[in-house]
Amino acid sequence: SNAKMHLADGGVQEIEVADGESIMRAAVREGVPGIEGECGGEMSCATCHVYLPSPWKEKIRGASDDERDLLEADEDATEDSRLSCQVRMRPEIDGVELTVVNAE
Numbered sequence: 342s343n344a345k346m347h348l349a350d351g352g353v354q355e356i357e358v359a360d361g362e363s364i365m366r367a368a369v370r371e372g373v374p375g376i377e378g379e380c381g382g383e384m385s386c387a388t389c390h391v392y393l394p395s396p397w398k399e400k401i402r403g404a405s406d407d408e409r410d411l412l413e414a415d416e417d418a419t420e421d422s423r424l425s426c427q428v429r430m431r432p433e434i435d436g437v438e439l440t441v442v443n444a445e
């Protein structure tokens with residue numbers, strides 16, 4: 342499967358993501374700028390912040406309370422915000438388009 346990552350510089354980087362793999366892991370492996378994944382997916386760093394807009398966001402499970410709490414601490418957060426370590430590839434979101442949110 343693949344995901345298209347919209348970057349801070351306006352470019353788009355397409356990455357390969359295995360089913361069941363988190364977007365963060367795939368993005369780190371492929372060197373997507375702005376996705377650090379510092380905590381390894383433990384929901385404590387928010388360096389994997391992305392915007393996941395409609396219609397994609399409705400196709401997968403929403404953010405847990407812990408994820409929402411961490412995102413709310415980020416001033417760039419919107420209702421489309423997700424931690425990409427918590428978003429796993431599924432056939433339903435093959436081709437998903439995400440925007441990388443750079444941590445300050």
Ligand code: FES
Pocket residue numbers: 365377378379380381382383384385386387388389424425426427
């Ligand atoms: Fe740290 Fe997602 S990788 S919160």
